[in-house]
Amino acid sequence: VKGSAGIVGGLSLGGLAGAQDQGVVRIGSDIPYKPFEYRTQSGDLTGFDVDLAEAIFAGQMDRDYEFVQTGFDTIIPSLNNGNFRIIMSAMTINDQRDQQVDFSEPYFIAYQTVAILQGSDVQSVEDLKGKTVAVQKGTTGEAAAQQLKEQFGGDLNIDSYDQIPGAFNALLNNQAVAVINDNAVNLQYADERDSIVMLEGEGQAAQEFENAPPYLTLTVERYGIAFREDDDEFRQQVNEALNAVIGSGQYAEIYKEYFTG
Numbered sequence: 001v002k003g004s005a006g007i008v009g010g011l012s013l014g015g016l017a018g019a020q021d022q023g024v025v026r027i028g029s030d031i032p033y034k035p036f037e038y039r040t041q042s043g044d045l046t047g048f049d050v051d052l053a054e055a056i057f058a059g060q061m062d063r064d065y066e067f068v069q070t071g072f073d074t075i076i077p078s079l080n081n082g083n084f085r086i087i088m089s090a091m092t093i094n095d096q097r098d099q100q101v102d103f104s105e106p107y108f109i110a111y112q113t114v115a116i117l118q119g120s121d122v123q124s125v126e127d128l129k130g131k132t133v134a135v136q137k138g139t140t141g142e143a144a145a146q147q148l149k150e151q152f153g154g155d156l157n158i159d160s161y162d163q164i165p166g167a168f169n170a171l172l173n174n175q176a177v178a179v180i181n182d183n184a185v186n187l188q189y190a191d192e193r194d195s196i197v198m199l200e201g202e203g204q205a206a207q208e209f210e211n212a213p214p215y216l217t218l219t220v221e222r223y224g225i226a227f228r229e230d231d232d233e234f235r236q237q238v239n240e241a242l243n244a245v246i247g248s249g250q251y252a253e254i255y256k257e258y259f260t261g
């Protein structure tokens with residue numbers, strides 16, 4: 001019987017499902033990943049995902065929520081173990097993950113990009129052959145690097161770091177010639193440091209969009225909120241709330257805060 005805990009006409013009568021629907025929505029996320037989830041200098045959690053969670057859970061669903069720091073590499077098993085209820089972590093929707101979790105509607109378009117040092121010898125993807133690139137463990141950036149490695153007949157060294165700042169430290173210390181990672185995060189580093197720039201060129205984005213960005217794009221990806229596969233009712237409620245946030249113009253406001261001006 002579906003909803004055996006006794007949900008009648010939208011009224012929760014208690015039991016397991018009822019209990020689960022009352023408490024704080026725990027959100028697994030790997031922090032820092034600026035501008036999506038990070039702490040300000042005074043230690044406050046902020047970012048695009050954080051503001052979106054506020055709009056969805058506090059604003060639309062009248063629910064308390066909290067972010068739970070978790071390593072990205074183990075974030076899906078962690079969700080399925082019940083450590084938190086959902087994942088909001090700039091997570092790309094893909095087939096491999098779709099076999100382990102269910103996703104919300106997509107809420108953001110992203111590209112894998114290549115961050116390099118100003119004045120780098122690397123001026124095209126081909127120049128990466130024989131070199132070391134830095135990525136975050138378990139990410140689509142790591143997957144993109146693995147694909148390049150195959151393309152180069154194995155002649156690429158991939159150093160995987162637990163968190164993205166580790167990958168950028170490797171770049172800045174000349175232990176890697178590039179960081180392969182999501183565009184908005186790479187652009188953030190490029191913005192904050194004169195010594196970091198984006199590798200230019202065309203790529204996947206140009207195949208899909210008329211005004212593709214000026215930097216090289218290895219993939220086109222879409223972020224989603226991840227749910228356990230047995231949490232479909234909640235997933236539908238969150239999808240509705242997400243649509244309301246988009247439809248009301250709130251999404252555009254949040255977007256503007258992190259991505260323009």
Ligand code: ARG
Nearest residue numbers: 030033089090091092139140
């Ligand atoms: N979008 C990439 C992926 O899904 C990277 C996400 C990393 N997120 C984070 N909060 N560290 O693999």
